[in-house]
Amino acid sequence: MSSPWIEGLRSIALHVPDLAKAEDFYTRTWRLEVAHRGDDALYLRGSGSDAYVLALHAGGALPQIRQLTLRARSREALDAIRENVLRAGGEMLAQAHELTRDPAGGFGLKFKDPHGRIFQVVHGDARRPDGAPVQDRPIxxxxxxxxxxxxxxxxxxxxxxxxxxxxxxxxxxxxxxxxxxxxxxxxxxxxxxxxxxxxxxxxxxxxxxxxxxxxxxxxxxxxxxxxxxxxxxxxxxxxxxxxxxxxxxxxxxxxxxxxxxxxxxxxxxxxxxxxxxxxxxxxxxxxxxxxxxxxxxxxx
Known part of the structure; x- marks a missing residue:
């Protein structure tokens, strides 16, 4: 059982009220590692091959979901996904483009479903070599x-x-x-x-x-x-x-x-x-x- 277009789940991005507090919790207690720091953003990785799995952005008083990111099986899959999203009643927020502001890079598109959930789908993003799992750290x-x-x-x-x-x-x-x-x-x-x-x-x-x-x-x-x-x-x-x-x-x-x-x-x-x-x-x-x-x- 598998999608012809989606390879898997890559990361989730959240808005949080306090980036410093979030970094302390998600690194010291939850055991992720800092992969990259951006303007009002923090990218955290596990021990697996994904460049990062959790992106935290400075936000308001309440946490919010910024987007859920999936990885496409190919560059061509992005084109198929765009057509599928529109046919299924979704709305494109960004056409496929080079993700120059994303520390993992690659190409990606963004859309929302009919109920307002925001998805990003990427291909060609940076990966790290697979290694042995690290004790007590999320993969x-x-x-x-x-x-x-x-x-x-x-x-x-x-x-x-x-x-x-x-x-x-x-x-x-x-x-x-x-x-x-x-x-x-x-x-x-x-x-x-x-x-x-x-x-x-x-x-x-x-x-x-x-x-x-x-x-x-x-x-x-x-x-x-x-x-x-x-x-x-x-x-x-x-x-x-x-x-x-x-x-x-x-x-x-x-x-x-x-x-x-x-x-x-x-x-x-x-x-x-x-x-x-x-x-x-x-x-x-x-x-x-x-x-x-x-x-x-x-x-x-």
């Missing part, structure tokens, strides 16, 4: 979950415009696939279009657990976890960052191909009292659920 982004007040429309747009496929659908979420990862974007079924959470891939289960301890020591307790999801089969610990953004440490994400059997909500049901495979942790608390509704895309 890359593995998925981003975006809420939707109209999940069928959002799912349809991702399929038509970007070639994503539905991997699984539960009673609360549609899991969209574009590469070997079970899902790179998931769509939360709710009454708003906020950012649900950002998931960072860790090297192994121990890193997910040690990360939970490190975050707790720094004053950021686990908001949900530890546990193992159903769709994707991945381990998880969820947290809320200093600005109210929900972030996840995850590992062991299921790798799938065209032989994967998709399932619907009737398949993904847990026994009473459980919200994951293990049944150890209580359900997400109200604080987490509220945070998953607050971070919206920048208006265009």
């Amino acid at each position: 890359r982004l593995t998925h981003v979950v975006l809420n939707s007040h109209a999940v069928d429309e959002t799912q349809g747009f991702l399929q038509e415009a970007l070639g994503f496929r539905l991997a699984d659908r539960t009673g609360i979420m549609a899991f969209m696939n574009c590469d070997r990862d079970h899902h790179s974007i998931a769509v939360g079924i709710t009454d708003n279009d906020a950012l649900n959470h950002i998931a960072f891939l860790m090297p192994d289960a121990d890193a997910v657990m040690r990360g939970g301890g490190r975050m707790k020591d720094a004053g950021f307790p686990i908001q949900w976890g530890p546990g193992r999801h159903g769709p994707g089969n991945n381990l998880f610990n969820y947290f809320i960052d200093p600005f109210g953004v929900v972030i996840e440490y995850t590992a062991e994400v299921e790798q799938i191909d065209d032989g994967y059997q998709s399932h619907g909500p009737e398949h993904w049901k847990w026994p009473p009292g459980r919200v994951d495979q293990w049944g150890i942790s209580p359900p997400p608390a109200a604080l987490l659920k509220e945070a998953q509704r607050r971070v919206l895309f920048v208006p265009t």
Whole structure:
């Protein structure tokens, strides 16, 4: 299962109220590294091949999503994506051009979907050689979950415009696939279009657990976890960052191909009292659920 045009998820860009505070948290506690500093912007990388995975821009009092960046399989794919986006009801914000202001470079285009979510798709951006994962450091982004007040429309747009496929659908979420990862974007079924959470891939289960301890020591307790999801089969610990953004440490994400059997909500049901495979942790608390509704895309 894979998109003919999208190679994978690369990065997410946020507006945050305090860049210095964000740098301290995301480097010292979350364990990313500074890749580049720009004018009122900070670019952070994991231990993987992406030039950066998180871009932080100076913003107002509340965090906002600036854009979600995907990587195209080819330069020609950008042209196909442009046509697909327009046909699917999206709006182009920037035609394909050289990304001279982006520290990763390459070519890219930008568009918004019918509900105002802003996407960038790039090709030819800088990559670093693959190396061994670094203990307790995030490797890359593995998925981003975006809420939707109209999940069928959002799912349809991702399929038509970007070639994503539905991997699984539960009673609360549609899991969209574009590469070997079970899902790179998931769509939360709710009454708003906020950012649900950002998931960072860790090297192994121990890193997910040690990360939970490190975050707790720094004053950021686990908001949900530890546990193992159903769709994707991945381990998880969820947290809320200093600005109210929900972030996840995850590992062991299921790798799938065209032989994967998709399932619907009737398949993904847990026994009473459980919200994951293990049944150890209580359900997400109200604080987490509220945070998953607050971070919206920048208006265009």
